[in-house]
Amino acid sequence: MTATAIVMMIIGTVFLMGGAIYFIKLAYDNTKKK
Amino acid sequence: MSERENWSGRATFIMAAIGSAIGFGNLWRFPFVCAKNGGGAFLIPYFVALITAGIPIMIIEYYLGIKNRASAPFSLGQIKPVFKIIGWLAVLGAFTLNTFYNAIMGWTFVHLFKFWTIDKWAADIASAGKHFEEVILGVPFTQGNPWNFVGIQWPLLIGLIVSWFLIWWIVKGGLNRVGKILLYTVPLPVIFVIIMVIRGLTLPGAAAGLNFYLTPEWGKLLDPTVWLAAYSQIFFSLSICLGTLIAYSSFMPSDTEVPNSANITSFCNCAFSFLAGFAIFSVLGFFAYTLNVPVNEVAKAGPGLTFVVYPAALVQLPFGVKFFAFLFYLTLILLGIDSAFSLLETIVAVIRDKFGWTRRKATTFVSVVSLILGIPFVTKAGVLWLDIVDHFAINYILVLCGIFECIAIAYFFGADKLIKDLNTNAEFKLGKIFKLFISFLAPAVLIVIVVLSVIKEVQEPYEGYPISALIVIGLGSLVACLIGAILLAKVRSDKELVLDKGETILVPGTVEP
Numbered sequence: 116m117t118a119t120a121i122v123m124m125i126i127g128t129v130f131l132m133g134g135a136i137y138f139i140k141l142a143y144d145n146t147k148k149k
Numbered sequence: 150m151s152e153r154e155n156w157s158g159r160a161t162f163i164m165a166a167i168g169s170a171i172g173f174g175n176l177w178r179f180p181f182v183c184a185k186n187g188g189g190a191f192l193i194p195y196f197v198a199l200i201t202a203g204i205p206i207m208i209i210e211y212y213l214g215i216k217n218r219a220s221a222p223f224s225l226g227q228i229k230p231v232f233k234i235i236g237w238l239a240v241l242g243a244f245t246l247n248t249f250y251n252a253i254m255g256w257t258f259v260h261l262f263k264f265w266t267i268d269k270w271a272a273d274i275a276s277a278g279k280h281f282e283e284v285i286l287g288v289p290f291t292q293g294n295p296w297n298f299v300g301i302q303w304p305l306l307i308g309l310i311v312s313w314f315l316i317w318w319i320v321k322g323g324l325n326r327v328g329k330i331l332l333y334t335v336p337l338p339v340i341f342v343i344i345m346v347i348r349g350l351t352l353p354g355a356a357a358g359l360n361f362y363l364t365p366e367w368g369k370l371l372d373p374t375v376w377l378a379a380y381s382q383i384f385f386s387l388s389i390c391l392g393t394l395i396a397y398s399s400f401m402p403s404d405t406e407v408p409n410s411a412n413i414t415s416f417c418n419c420a421f422s423f424l425a426g427f428a429i430f431s432v433l434g435f436f437a438y439t440l441n442v443p444v445n446e447v448a449k450a451g452p453g454l455t456f457v458v459y460p461a462a463l464v465q466l467p468f469g470v471k472f473f474a475f476l477f478y479l480t481l482i483l484l485g486i487d488s489a490f491s492l493l494e495t496i497v498a499v500i501r502d503k504f505g506w507t508r509r510k511a512t513t514f515v516s517v518v519s520l521i522l523g524i525p526f527v528t529k530a531g532v533l534w535l536d537i538v539d540h541f542a543i544n545y546i547l548v549l550c551g552i553f554e555c556i557a558i559a560y561f562f563g564a565d566k567l568i569k570d571l572n573t574n575a576e577f578k579l580g581k582i583f584k585l586f587i588s589f590l591a592p593a594v595l596i597v598i599v600v601l602s603v604i605k606e607v608q609e610p611y612e613g614y615p616i617s618a619l620i621v622i623g624l625g626s627l628v629a630c631l632i633g634a635i636l637l638a639k640v641r642s643d644k645e646l647v648l649d650k651g652e653t654i655l656v657p658g659t660v661e662p
Contacts, residue, residue, distance in 0.1 A: 116360055119363075127363075131423050141409055142576055145406070
């Protein structure tokens with residue numbers, strides 16, 4: 116794979132999958148607090 | 150009227166919304182839009198579109214449903230009665246979409262039933278193409294004329310009936326049954342796609358496929374059509390503006406958290422699309438490697454991918470051909486089925502609000518009528534009808550509803566009031582920038598999309614179809630939905646849901662400062 120394709124793969128993964136996990140965790144922590 | 154049903158919890162509601170958003174398009178559209186519009190560079194406009202339009206409109210829809218606990222026409226009608234028309238237009242869009250969405254489910258069922266003989270019908274691209282077009286669709290017999298029905302494709306009709314029976318049974322069982330089904334139809338496709346990604350990445354040539362998918366062409370960022378493609382992709386993949394998310398959220402208590410629920414739904418949907426790209430392009434890279442051709446020669450989007458190129462690529466796998474063919478079509482069925490029953494639920498919810506019918510009666514009525522109206526889509530000219538109706542009715546209805554939903558909330562209800570109310574129990578607080586997105590940016594981009602699309606329609610007939618077919622089938626279905634929406638908004642029923650203004654926070658002026 117080219118270096119730029121690898122960089123975009125990392126950016127996409129961090130933003131989309133990282134974002135999904137972050138928001139799920141936010142909801143989970145909030146529910147636990149209640 | 151009986152008391153409104155409730156989801157068993159917030160997790161089920163979010164899962165239902167994710168299931169509704171993730172459909173065929175995530176697998177067969179996103180990876181190609183991305184590859185065609187700058188590869189990795191496309192991710193930048195895609196992220197911008199997600200944050201400035203996708204999530205804000207989803208937040209509006211969740212808010213409308215949760216605060217009013219009513220379906221789209223009744224929720225939007227609370228802002229101003231004239232906006233009931235927009236709600237009905239969205240629901241009629243969902244109804245029209247569901248008539249042919251189940252026909253596509255029918256194609257998928259037929260392929261699933263034939264997975265065992267995939268090595269015969271998909272030995273190469275030519276045989277797979279011939280099998281799909283002649284044996285499955287029968288479209289060559291129409292000579293490209295949508296008026297030349299020729300006859301019904303019986304296996305597709307059986308597939309259509311199987312699909313309708315399944316979603317009728319699921320929705321008839323109420324939210325309890327829907328919730329149980331979602332436990333399988335949402336996580337399983339994710340697991341299956343991960344299996345396909347692992348298999349794909351271990352194949353020779355996979356890297357070339359991924360380079361085609363992700364290598365950025367930065368120059369494309371200066372091309373406005375790339376930005377429009379990003380907004381369109383976000384807009385059409387999130388299940389917004391069809392009344393579905395309003396109907397689903399209307400089954401939640403009025404103190405449900407909104408902004409973070411929308412974030413979770415949108416990010417999960419987009420993350421799945423991104424992941425699916427790896428499953429698709431790694432295998433296409435391998436296929437190009439076995440044929441010794443560049444990846445762009447085998448890359449094809451839409452039904453051509455799932456029913457022609459991908460099966461032909463699977464047949465070349467060193468082992469497990471039948472297993473991966475079964476897994477692929479089962480994944481498609483699971484992706485499609487929760488989108489299909491969310492569309493049915495949207496219509497059932499609005500019929501119950503309008504006429505006070507029982508769930509069983511409303512579900513059976515809608516399913517039977519939709520099944521009958523779906524028969525033209527399983528004739529030999531069905532795929533041509535599907536293409537025209539999808540292009541004209543669905544695309545324009547979605548965008549029009551998006552524009553008017555933003556206008557209704559931002560200018561008639563009040564963006565500040567909305568933000569203040571949402572932030573009272575938000576896990577993710579909304580700032581002033583949200584106001585800019587819903588009052589200016591999202592509607593402006595959608596208006597540009599409509600204007601450019603109309604100009605293109607006038608300049609050249611869509612896909613070269615006969616003008617009579619474009620006017621009667623395409624424009625006809627759009628106008629029928631518009632007239633239907635106006636009539637349904639005007640006509641009152643004895644058992645119609647009446648929202649007490651004092652009970653809903655959505656009445657302007659009732660949010661405490």
